Amino acid sequence: MKLKNRKILVTGAAGFIGSHLVDALVEENKVIGYDNLSSGKKELVEHLEDEDNFELVVEDVLNKEKLDEEMERCDMVFHLAADPDVKVGAEDTFVHLEQNIIATYNILDAMRENDIQEIVFTSSSTVYGETEVIPTPEDLGPLKPISLYGSSKLSCEALISSFCHTFDMRSASFRFANVVGPRSTHGVTYDFVEKLKDDPTELEILGAPPGTTKSYFYITDCIDGMLFGTRNAENIVEYFNLGSEDYINVKQIADIVCEEMGLKDVEYDWTAGSEGDKAGWKGDVKTMLLSLEKIKNLGWSPKHDSAESIAKTVRALLEPK
Numbered sequence: 001m002k003l004k005n006r007k008i009l010v011t012g013a014a015g016f017i018g019s020h021l022v023d024a025l026v027e028e029n030k031v032i033g034y035d036n037l038s039s040g041k042k043e044l045v046e047h048l049e050d051e052d053n054f055e056l057v058v059e060d061v062l063n064k065e066k067l068d069e070e071m072e073r074c075d076m077v078f079h080l081a082a083d084p085d086v087k088v089g090a091e092d093t094f095v096h097l098e099q100n101i102i103a104t105y106n107i108l109d110a111m112r113e114n115d116i117q118e119i120v121f122t123s124s125s126t127v128y129g130e131t132e133v134i135p136t137p138e139d140l141g142p143l144k145p146i147s148l149y150g151s152s153k154l155s156c157e158a159l160i161s162s163f164c165h166t167f168d169m170r171s172a173s174f175r176f177a178n179v180v181g182p183r184s185t186h187g188v189t190y191d192f193v194e195k196l197k198d199d200p201t202e203l204e205i206l207g208a209p210p211g212t213t214k215s216y217f218y219i220t221d222c223i224d225g226m227l228f229g230t231r232n233a234e235n236i237v238e239y240f241n242l243g244s245e246d247y248i249n250v251k252q253i254a255d256i257v258c259e260e261m262g263l264k265d266v267e268y269d270w271t272a273g274s275e276g277d278k279a280g281w282k283g284d285v286k287t288m289l290l291s292l293e294k295i296k297n298l299g300w301s302p303k304h305d306s307a308e309s310i311a312k313t314v315r316a317l318l319e320p321k
């Protein structure tokens with residue numbers, strides 16, 4: 001897919017990943033950011049206020065009429081708007097159905113009505129569930145997500161595939177590992193930094209030691225990989241894993257955060273005790289490492305490993321605003 005001189009609708013543009021994506025896209029494209037500011041913040045795109053190539057529309061993707069109106073001005077969609085909180089699905093079973101699946105259906109149907117053929121979608125490693133195939137390749141199947149969030153992302157991928165085949169569209173879906181970096185507003189690194197700012201002597205950690213073991217990757221790698229994969233997508237319905245090439249556990253993350261914050265002898269208070277479940281919550285995958293062979297074979301690799309990504313993120317989060 002071409003990424004130059006396009007008119008692109010970016011949903012979730014005022015969010016963590018969306019705002020970084022917009023920074024990259026505005027260099028060569030016109031971008032309409034579309035965000036209801038539920039977890040996103042205007043401040044994250046404030047620096048683009050005087051940018052001719054950017055405009056922010058504060059609206060909900062569940063508002064189909066407004067979506068139709070904005071799509072009339074576009075020829076491509078990056079769909080990032082979602083409820084990204086995996087935990088919430090165990091308490092509220094409707095939220096991911098509405099915010100992720102119905103929202104994605106609205107996007108696709110508005111694209112169909114406006115004859116827009118190209119969509120890029122931010123999926124997730126959670127579509128794989130708890131697999132023993134590590135590193136996990138894109139063509140693993142059948143997929144068995146263990147969270148309602150993971151199942152919603154897989155459902156979105158299925159909807160995208162069916163719309164592509166029925167209405168002559170093309171798509172690239174990116175199954176991300178955990179993305180970290182400046183402007184993040186959720187996730188384990190952000191959570192630890194916030195907790196330790198409040199109390200530098202003790203850190204509450206969800207689960208049992210040493211916690212889950214997962215791959216973390218830096219936001220610049222995320223945006224770079226997503227743009228590379230979009231430009232190099234070969235199939236009508238394309239999937240790419242994106243992450244770093246290693247994984248670390250939650251205890252290692254806590255150690256990196258404490259070191260970067262200059263804190264010694266912090267007491268780790270594991271919520272599940274020392275022998276309990278390593279998962280932090282119901283639906284939390286215990287081991288995640290994605291195979292990057294597919295995108296690497298096309299010529300792209302991430303620049304940071306998991307530990308570097310966490311350390312850089314802590315430093316960025318501690319910078320004065």
Ligand SMILES: NC(=O)c1ccc[n+]([C@@H]2O[C@H](COP(=O)([O-])OP(=O)(O)OC[C@H]3O[C@@H](n4cnc5c(N)ncnc54)[C@H](O)[C@@H]3O)[C@@H](O)[C@H]2O)c1
Pocket residue numbers: 011012013014015016017018034035036037038039040041059060061062079080081082083084099103122123124125175176177178179180185187
């Ligand atoms: N951060 C990660 O580690 C990660 C990993 C895998 C996948 N993803 C996916 O990447 C995308 C971006 O995630 P993020 O980490 O930047 O989260 P985020 O919460 O910072 O961004 C989501 C954005 O979507 C907006 N939004 C939510 N519901 C909306 C609605 N109904 N209408 C309009 N806007 C709405 C929010 O206000 C927010 O700005 C999401 O689809 C998420 O599921 C993120």
